[in-house]
Amino acid sequence: MNERAAIVAPAIPRNKYALPPVSLRFMPRLADIAEHPAAWAWPGAQSDRPWVNELRRLYEEPLSFPASMSPQCGLLLHSLILNMRPRVTVEVGSFIGASTLWIAGALRECPVSQLQTFDDFGPVAAGPWRETGFGGDRLDVVRQRVARAGLADLVSFHPGDSGTRLLGMREHLRALGGVDAAFIDGDHSIAGATRDFWAIEPVLNTGGYVMLHDTIPDQCGGHEGPRYVLDRANEIGQGLYERCDLHLSPLNYGFGILRRIG
Ligand SMILES: C[S@@+](CC[C@H](N)C(=O)[O-])C[C@H]1O[C@@H](n2cnc3c(N)ncnc32)[C@H](O)[C@@H]1O
Numbered sequence: 001m002n003e004r005a006a007i008v009a010p011a012i013p014r015n016k017y018a019l020p021p022v023s024l025r026f027m028p029r030l031a032d033i034a035e036h037p038a039a040w041a042w043p044g045a046q047s048d049r050p051w052v053n054e055l056r057r058l059y060e061e062p063l064s065f066p067a068s069m070s071p072q073c074g075l076l077l078h079s080l081i082l083n084m085r086p087r088v089t090v091e092v093g094s095f096i097g098a099s100t101l102w103i104a105g106a107l108r109e110c111p112v113s114q115l116q117t118f119d120d121f122g123p124v125a126a127g128p129w130r131e132t133g134f135g136g137d138r139l140d141v142v143r144q145r146v147a148r149a150g151l152a153d154l155v156s157f158h159p160g161d162s163g164t165r166l167l168g169m170r171e172h173l174r175a176l177g178g179v180d181a182a183f184i185d186g187d188h189s190i191a192g193a194t195r196d197f198w199a200i201e202p203v204l205n206t207g208g209y210v211m212l213h214d215t216i217p218d219q220c221g222g223h224e225g226p227r228y229v230l231d232r233a234n235e236i237g238q239g240l241y242e243r244c245d246l247h248l249s250p251l252n253y254g255f256g257i258l259r260r261i262g
Contacts, residue, residue: 026247027247027252028247028249028252029219029252030219030251030252036129036251037065037250037251038065038129039059039062039064039065040059040064040065040066040068040070040071041071041250042055042056042059042060042071043071043072043075049105049150050148050149050150051101051104051105051108051149051150051151052105054101054145054148054149055071055074055098055101055102055105055149058096058097058098058101058145059071059098061096062130062131062132063096063124063130063132063134064096064098065129065130066128066129066130066251067095067096067124067130068095068096068098068099069098069099069102069185069213069253070248070249070250070251070253072248072249072250073213073248073253073255074098074099074101074102075102076246076248076255077099077102077103077106077183077211077255078102078103078105078106079106080181080209080211080257081102081103081106081107081110081181082106082109082110084180084181084209085110085111085113086107086110086113086179086180086181086208086209087110087112087113087114087176087177087180088113088114088116088173088176088177088178088179088180088181089103089107089113089114089115089116089179089180089181089182089183090115090116090117090118090166090173090179090181090182090183090200091103091115091116091117091118091182091183091185092118092119092162092166092182092183092184092185092186092196092200093118093119093162093183093184093185093186093187093213094117094118094119094121094142094157095119095124095138095185096134096138096141096142096145097141097142097145097146099183099185099213100115100117100142100146100155101145101146101149101151103115103183104146104149104151104154104155105149105151107151107154108150108151108154113154114154114155114156114176115154115155115156116156116158116169116173117155117156117157117158118158118160118162118165118166118186119138119139119142119157119158119159119162119186120159120160120161120162120186121137121138121139121142121159122138123135123138124138128221139157139159142157143157162186162187162195162196162199163192163195163196163198163199166196166199166200167199170199170202170203173203174203177205178203178204178205178208179200179203179204179205179208180205180207180208180209181208181209181211182200182204182208182209182210182211183211183212183213184196184197184200184210184211184212184213184226184229185212185213185214185226187225188214188223188224188225188226189223189224189225190224190225190228191225192225193212193225193226193228193229194225194228194229194236197210197229197233197236197237198236198237201237201238201239202238204239204260205260206239206260206261206262207259207260207261208259208260209257209258209259209260210229210233210241210257210258210260211255211256211257211258212226212229212230212255212256212257212258213226213253213254213255214226214253214254215227215230215245215253215254215255215256216247216252216253216254219251219252219253219254220251220253220254226254226256227254227256229256229258230243230245230256230258233258239260239261239262240260240261240262241258241259241260241261242258242259242261243256243257243258243259244256244257244259
């Protein structure tokens with residue numbers, strides 16, 4: 001039983017290089033449109049935390065699908081924030097508040113923390129997998145939701161174009177000690193996602209993170225911006241970044257993490 005097999009060091013090829021994404025063999029994707037969910041399924045049970053119950057109610061709303069991140073992705077984001085323990089977090093794209101609650105729920109556990117949330121809070125049109133839109137005051141809806149969740153003291157809202165508002169907030173963010181974590185899920189065009197990245201980068205601390213949602217264009221409606229930023233951060237940004245590319249389930253919209261290392 002105590003025998004130890006001899007493990008030989010592998011021969012390391014001299015020409016190691018990254019394969020193009022198309023040759024990556026493991027890539028969960030929907031095999032059949034009939035398997036496409038029509039709503040997000042809440043995975044957890046009841047909780048005594050108001051923000052968890054608020055999230056459960058949010059996911060019961062038809063508007064939450066598919067633009068709010070899945071609960072599975074929310075759990076991932078929540079867990080990342082819990083472990084990163086950022087002091088200052090920026091969120092671009094709140095929509096109806098799902099990601100805001102997942103992030104702020106984690107910040108509640110961190111000693112000193114705050115979330116600066118940016119969204120145009122404009123009207124929502126009907127679209128694929130969403131039968132009706134929303135023409136009301138989305139900022140008010142999210143504010144009230146965050147208040148009911150018991151997280152209002154942690155979240156500041158900045159309605160309007162995110163790039164413009166971020167630019168205007170730079171000095172304030174710098175004065176707060178810089179941004180430790182940013183979650184970008186707003187304008188998904190190449191120009192839009194790049195603008196958000198450029199707007200945040202000058203105040204992103206070394207060691208800080210940029211997280212991107214919807215990084216697999218052919219799985220999330222053809223939006224190319226988040227993938228563009230994830231793949232090219234080292235070319236288009238001033239900083240030097242490490243990158244981690246994650247798959248999501250039940251729909252593989254994709255999630256990317258950049259860590260600024262220089
Ligand atoms: C995909 S949704 C965000 C979903 C949200 N992160 C979640 O998972 O719960 C994108 C949001 O970004 C907002 N948005 C799009 N372009 C924007 C811009 N230029 N400035 C601010 N917000 C924008 C949209 O109105 C929408 O609320």
